[in-house]
Amino acid sequence: MKTVFSYTKPYSLLIGVALFLMLLELAVELLQPLVIASIIDDGIVAGDQDTVTRLGLVLIGLSLIAFLSGVVNSYFASHVSHSFSFDVRREVYGRVQSFSLAMFNKFPASGLITRLTSDVQLIQQVLYMSLRIMLRAPLLVVGSMVMAFVVNAQLAIYLIVVFPVLLAFLYFMVRKGVVYFSFVQQRLDKVNRMVQENLQAVRLIKAYLRGKYEANRFSEVAGALKTDTVKAFRIMEVILPILLFGMNISLLAVVWFGAFEIQSGDAQIGELVAIVNYAMRMTGAFSMFSFIIMAFARAKASSDRIEEILLADDGGEEVQGAMAPVEEGAIRLDDVSFTYPGTSRKVLQNISFELAPREKLAIMGATGSGKTSLLQLIPRFYEATEGTVYVHGRDVREWDLQELRKSIGLVPQQSMLFTGSISDNLSWGKEQAELPELTGAAEKAQIDETVRRFPKGYETRVGQKGVNLSGGQKQRLSIARALVRKPSILILDDSTSALDVKTESALWAELDKEQATTLLVTQKVRTAMRADRILLLEDGVASAYGTHDELLEMSSLYREIAQSQQAEEVDEYV
Numbered sequence: 001m002k003t004v005f006s007y008t009k010p011y012s013l014l015i016g017v018a019l020f021l022m023l024l025e026l027a028v029e030l031l032q033p034l035v036i037a038s039i040i041d042d043g044i045v046a047g048d049q050d051t052v053t054r055l056g057l058v059l060i061g062l063s064l065i066a067f068l069s070g071v072v073n074s075y076f077a078s079h080v081s082h083s084f085s086f087d088v089r090r091e092v093y094g095r096v097q098s099f100s101l102a103m104f105n106k107f108p109a110s111g112l113i114t115r116l117t118s119d120v121q122l123i124q125q126v127l128y129m130s131l132r133i134m135l136r137a138p139l140l141v142v143g144s145m146v147m148a149f150v151v152n153a154q155l156a157i158y159l160i161v162v163f164p165v166l167l168a169f170l171y172f173m174v175r176k177g178v179v180y181f182s183f184v185q186q187r188l189d190k191v192n193r194m195v196q197e198n199l200q201a202v203r204l205i206k207a208y209l210r211g212k213y214e215a216n217r218f219s220e221v222a223g224a225l226k227t228d229t230v231k232a233f234r235i236m237e238v239i240l241p242i243l244l245f246g247m248n249i250s251l252l253a254v255v256w257f258g259a260f261e262i263q264s265g266d267a268q269i270g271e272l273v274a275i276v277n278y279a280m281r282m283t284g285a286f287s288m289f290s291f292i293i294m295a296f297a298r299a300k301a302s303s304d305r306i307e308e309i310l311l312a313d314d315g316g317e318e319v320q321g322a323m324a325p326v327e328e329g330a331i332r333l334d335d336v337s338f339t340y341p342g343t344s345r346k347v348l349q350n351i352s353f354e355l356a357p358r359e360k361l362a363i364m365g366a367t368g369s370g371k372t373s374l375l376q377l378i379p380r381f382y383e384a385t386e387g388t389v390y391v392h393g394r395d396v397r398e399w400d401l402q403e404l405r406k407s408i409g410l411v412p413q414q415s416m417l418f419t420g421s422i423s424d425n426l427s428w429g430k431e432q433a434e435l436p437e438l439t440g441a442a443e444k445a446q447i448d449e450t451v452r453r454f455p456k457g458y459e460t461r462v463g464q465k466g467v468n469l470s471g472g473q474k475q476r477l478s479i480a481r482a483l484v485r486k487p488s489i490l491i492l493d494d495s496t497s498a499l500d501v502k503t504e505s506a507l508w509a510e511l512d513k514e515q516a517t518t519l520l521v522t523q524k525v526r527t528a529m530r531a532d533r534i535l536l537l538e539d540g541v542a543s544a545y546g547t548h549d550e551l552l553e554m555s556s557l558y559r560e561i562a563q564s565q566q567a568e569e570v571d572e573y574v
């Protein structure tokens with residue numbers, strides 16, 4: 001099992017150096033009270049000026065060593081913790097990329113974003129602090145205790161009495177903290193989800209005048225985050241006063257009994273000063289504890305969440321398998337039924353059809369009838385629960401996933417372009433594509449002219465800092481991106497809905513010349529007619545399958561759709 005902290009392995013040597021320097025700094029800190037005691041007892045009280053000067057110089061030397069160790073330790077701690085967080089982030093991101101779509105249902109995008117940002121950052125901070133100060137605090141407590149015993153065991157006993165109580169108390173608080181901080185991170189997921197959703201739907205919110213409503217909903221979610229965060233921090237806030245209270249009582253006992261021992265000659269003033277000095281350092285270290293425990297509790301909650309991703313196993317996406325098609329472009333569904341993982345309803349039932357290479361199938365049906373679900377089985381985003389999907393003449397489960405997906409051009413229902421230039425977006429379909437390949441694909445997709453009219457042509461930036469493209473322009477760019485890779489299977493999920501009649505017709509004329517087997521979802525009979533066959537879905541069942549003329553004869557639903565669309569078209573021209 002790979003835990004998050006196993007990613008520190010490559011940095012073992014640097015961690016070793018950082019810890020050594022931290023120990024050196026600590027040792028110096030522990031030696032200082034001894035030297036001070038000696039200056040008082042052997043120098044000041046004994047009236048020996050030389051000893052005062054000599055030990056004074058030793059004190060300065062020790063301080064310099066501590067300073068240099070601290071600086072170098074800081075450098076290593078920072079380097080290691082940032083490199084570690086980079087590695088973890090890259091690994092988690094890689095893992096997420098290999099998730100099957102079913103896993104994205106389990107881990108929504110907002111939760112993944114929190115894990116990749118806030119959770120990784122919290123662990124990185126704890127690693128930095130561990131190398132810099134975290135281990136120092138417990139070691140300083142133990143070291144001070146040991147040194148106090150070396151100086152005067154009788155007085156040191158008063159310091160040790162409260163120890164077991166404080167340790168038990170700390171253990172209890174850490175456990176509570178881990179639980180509370182995992183709630184906080186879950187709340188943060190929800191806030192992220194809401195921000196993401198609202199920013200995407202900003203136009204909709206304005207159009208429906210739902211700004212106030214959404215702001216209230218956000219206040220609720222953000223308020224819950226605040227309440228849980230306050231709760232978690234409140235637990236942590238009581239730690240420090242209780243620790244300090246315990247330590248102050250011990251300190252009082254040391255001074256009280258120390259005074260008696262000095263009077264009776266059992267202890268020297270310097271010894272009492274040294275022990276008080278150690279007790280103060282312990283108190284300081286304990287005050288650091290509340291801070292450390294808080295950070296540790298948060299990091300533990302975060303590392304659990306990251307490990308959940310690293311260890312999530314749905315078999316991932318099988319990538320190895322057959323490399324060569326038996327019949328390039330052929331598609332066959334044999335009595336296929338499909339249920340989404342984690343649900344019980346069949347969204348596709350007993351679907352069968354066969355497409356020879358370069359044939360076209362139009363899929364029609366009401367919203368929610370299973371059109372997109374059917375398309376997703378071809379690139380094996382999901383596997384059929386019953387029956388078999390054959391692509392290029394092979395059972396789709398036998399395919400090497402990369403080879404399979406390389407051969408498919410997918411244009412999803414919602415056009416998605418990335419921040420970057422238009423040519424970046426087009427070459428996303430095929431790495432290292434030459435400009436003529438891009439412009440050729442754009443011409444076929446009826447977008448070349450539009451792009452050339454932009455002042456920067458194919459170098460025009462789209463996305464946040466670039467031009468905002470219309471829905472139809474985005475759709476055509478998405479189609480061009482799919483065509484760039486010269487796929488032998490083209491999947492168009494209602495991808496021409498925003499195009500006008502003339503442009504769509506020109507586009508189909510071009511697509512007719514393509515060598516790809518095409519599956520296209522459409523609501524328009526006019527578009528479906530161009531396909532070799534039409535599949536009409538009703539609630540996941542193939543209610544009709546055949547050519548346009550056959551469907552007009554056999555399916556009353558299809559006839560109804562055709563007639564209503566004809567009437568609409570006539571209305572448009574009147």
Ligand SMILES: Nc1ncnc2c1ncn2[C@@H]1O[C@H](COP(=O)(O)OP(=O)(O)OP(=O)(O)O)[C@@H](O)[C@H]1O
Nearest residue numbers: 105340343347365366367368369370371372373374
């Ligand atoms: N990821 C999912 N998990 C569970 N159920 C889903 C998932 N995606 C879709 N469904 C369900 O599967 C059914 C078919 O959805 P699908 O998206 O395939 O319909 P569609 O015909 O493409 O609809 P539309 O025309 O509105 O895009 C719907 O009832 C939907 O609720």
